[in-house]
Amino acid sequence: MLERLVNIIPQSLSGEANQDSEPNLAVNPARPTDMVATAFTPDPMHGANAPIYVSNDGGESWSLRTVVPGNGPSGTMDISVGFATSGGILYCGILSPNAPIGKTRLQILRTSNFLSTATMPVLVDRLGVDQPWVVAGTPLAAPGGGSDRVYVGNNDLGATAGHTATVDLSLDAAQAPNPAGFAPHRLEQDATVGQDGPPVRLAVHPDGTVYAVHQRWTAAKGTTISMDVVVTRDDAWGAVANPFTALSDSGDHSVGQRVVAARTVVWNAMMGQERLGADSAIAVDPTNSSIVWVAWGDRVGGRTGKWTVHVSRSTDRGQSWSNDLRTITRGKNPCLAVNASGHLGLSCQQLIGQGPSQRWQTSFEVTADVWATAVKPTVLHTALAALPVHSFLPYLGDYARLVAVGPHFYGVFSGSNHPDKVNFPNDVVYQRNTDWPAHTLYDLDGRTPVPDSIDPFFFHWSGA
């Protein structure tokens, strides 16, 4: 059941009207009341550091810490966070706004105290990298017991031969000397059109199985791309000579198993005010590392088809994959997580309706039996798609995030903050000053109206 849905903009920033899109979330597995969220949020005072959102009460209340080095008009560019399984160290992957013109700049950061107000130190600093995605795990037993294994999926456009799908991994990110044990490893081993798609997502199981999913771009004509969805796997935390090579394609025997092949993407096509191109998610069942789920987006029927989110599952460690188990037409930002009962959580944003009444709707659903029993998604948020007008892209984000800890699911998404309870069928808590009957946001003085904008929202779903 839905425990809470919270607009995480703090009360003291009631005057802000930023486009706080593309959220991310980390929940400390060792103490799930500790959380960090991120978004395209600039330092409210235009200082040198970008902020993170922190909560130490399970997401009931959130505050900001300006601790991420580099602050542009939207804070950082891409930003992703993850806690180690034990020890409470937070890892962060960003695209720094302090990059040379025309370049992206990956930085990997770390802090042992997520509530600290000190600037996070930089562990890795490399140009030409896109969309970092952080996951972390900690083996509880030898070998490697207690050491933080951290995986930062990314699209390294500096890679040779178009093998851009990459994971920067460290087997001891908490203790190893700089760059904290991190080194890039190419997930892609096959031919591409010159690069892979931006998203590289990973899922870590406590037994040391680590899955990654990337999108292999195999052909391009203008902005129309043909892609394969490819899963790779490592069975020992990546602590082998050639990480992520444990899975070979059952067809061509190359590294990685294709989940689907020759799917169509129209790059930077628009859906509502949002751009399209790359949706991707992966989750492993904590009760059985052989069970792994993926989600992706493509155009069903080719270039003129509708953008559709698909969910598929493997029960044999990624070697074979089901047909679509769930599809969401005009879906965006699918997020997957599996809780301690083996139940799959799926959150997704969907453009529904037509014309001026079109709405972005964000829903969450849980299935315990691979949708053998029908599931009615819980609508978390719905709002007119045309408002507020975007100030940049992505409008809602190129991604959102869902995390499972024990029986619980925790998620973040971004959406219109227009204060109308109709937009929140299962209620919501705003920290910022809000007059619900008047559908108006107010500044710190409680009198001056503040325009609607895109805000990040957190939700907690307690599972069985």
Added chain:
Amino acid sequence: MSADVSGLLRRSQFVFECTVEATAKSMLPDLPVDERTIVAKIEKVLHGPAALAQAAGSEVTVQLAEGLPVLTVGDRAVLFTTAIAFGQHMAVAEVGRTAPDAVGSSIMAAGAPATLPGARPGRSHPVLEAAAQLETDRLRAHAAEAEDVVVGRILSLEKVGPPSISEHDPDWWRATINVEHSEKGKATGQIQVLYPGSSDVHWAHLPKLRPGQEGLWILHATGVDLAQMAPYSLLDADDAHPADQLDRLRGDGN
């Protein structure tokens, strides 16, 4: 204008007049507290970002600067601060302070013209005056680093550069500008200027041009790897201004 006020402004982000309400206390429960941590009520916002312009009446936690006297309950001060945290309340770190009387009595909204009830005509608030001067100094420093500074009208725009399939593709465009006045440098006649047309988060804040647009253009020499597309580029949010800002750049206006 006081040099002290200007110096403090350069190092601070949020300036307000306040009254101390409590000492050795924080309104944000997860922040450390010592004898230099106070809670104050903001009486007036004197300088700061738009999001905090209406903060008068709010309580703020302040970590007082080392080396300055610890304020006590009932003390009034103008505090120059930087951010620490934003929660139900905000917390800031003091950079420096002045006595309220030292900067005059006024009401001022950040990001808006000052109103000075009861003030003598023509006398502006020292903090506002310093802030405006800093903005002008910053614009001049930016122009001093430029290759050319011109006033001109955009004649045409064209897409240039190789297509790139990246979320962060700059989407390069080339503008032809008819130079009507050269303030700095040697640009005359028609010049070509490179700018990113992309609305991606990486590029959206940079100048976007339209045919017929007149402006004050602060032009930079295009880097070697892009120079074949145009000799000049607009790659800073401060590179494009309305033409009437030329007076401010020259120091003829405010």
